[in-house]
Amino acid sequence: MRLATISVDGEPVCVAYLSDGSMLNMSGAAGSLQGLIDGGKPALDAARKLVAEAEDGQHQDKVIRQSAALMAPIPKPAKNVFCVGRNYAEHIAEGDRAQNQKVGVTEHPVFFTKPPTALVAPDGDVLLFPEVSTSIDYEVELTVVIGTAGRNISKADAMDHVFGYTILNDITARDIQRRHGGQYFKGKGLDGSCPIGPVIVTADEIDDPHALSIRLTVNGEQRQDGNTKDMIFDIPTLIASLSEGLTLEPGDMIATGTPSGVGYAMDPPQFLKDGDTVVCEVSGIGTLSNTVRAV
Structure with missing residues (x-):
């Protein structure tokens, strides 16, 4: 459904x-x-x-x-949205090049969260706060919706806990992210920084969540074009790792990371500006479109 x-x-x-x-x-x-x-x-x-x-x-x-x-499919989630960083090798590589550093692939998944106040409906506005950030970026992500609660979930059982899937755009203030020591929450938690939707597709409708095309355009220009098969940590691994000592509950959402093509890694960097239209697409789910608005 x-x-x-x-x-x-x-x-x-x-x-x-x-x-x-x-x-x-x-x-x-x-x-x-x-x-x-x-x-x-x-x-x-x-x-x-x-x-x-x-x-x-x-x-x-x-x-x-x-x-x-x-x-938003779940307009007021009970908890923050869980997110995964650095989960596509090409995205890691482009980030390392842009920052002139070598972090590479981490041994364990990188987790952070986005607060419920960040959520934006389909066709809603991504907010720009020019006095707060001048480096607003985009990241299209396949997002898992948990259906069955669990803690210390094994990889073998992980997919039994999935209700379905949706699309999330992990809007990020890159300058704020760097300003706070590289930690993710503040730079990714601004109001209007979590467009999500348009639907939740139940798990039975997606034959293989690790074989979905995942794309993003800005004003019709292709920026990201990847496939979920390229995730470093697959969905069972993410669920197993996140649930270690931490109870996942029905309605919890886990954004699984983004492929390459983000704005800050372009030469020169291309950040979002007032009036831009950003469209995210994941095969089998649909498209999520939002307009950028300065406030």
Whole structure:
């Protein structure tokens, strides 16, 4: 299923996309997309049944055929979004060249987080704060949504904990990142720095999350063009590593890193500016488009 959250009279409503592009209002069954995830397999099975019935012509009073404003799939996550740094070899190499250093591949995954206040809806604005940063960059990322709670999850069991996948743009203030000793949180946690969506695609819809094209354009210009097969640490490894002594819960999100082509590594560097349109694409999921706005 392709699940989303739309705004109806200013309130979030969980929907499932039907084959004709219309949406089925799932609020009566799930309450919210987070509620659907929390409900586990019984809730997911019930949702699939409703979608199948709607495809057969039932529940027409719950079908939304006009366009609706998308919200972030989980508009107010209970926790920060987990993120992974330095997970594509070519991205590591371009960063090392740009900074004239040699860090290379780390022995263990690099984790950081983005706060819920950073989230941006599909078609929402990426915020620029010119007095705070002049080096705002982009990073398209496949993002894993956890469905089943667990701690000390083994790699063998990791994929059983995945509910689905979405797209995240890890907007980064590079100058702030460098200013704070290279640590990631402050430079990646500004308001408006976490566009996410447009949908969560359930895990059964993605045959192999390690074989997806992943791309990003700025004003139509191709900047990033990679494939998730090139991740250094695959999804089972990320889940196993992150969950060591740390409980992952339903609705937790893990952005899995970005391929090469980021703005700060270009010659000369190309940072985002007011009015830019940034489009992220991951095959099997869709596109996430946002406009950059100075405030």
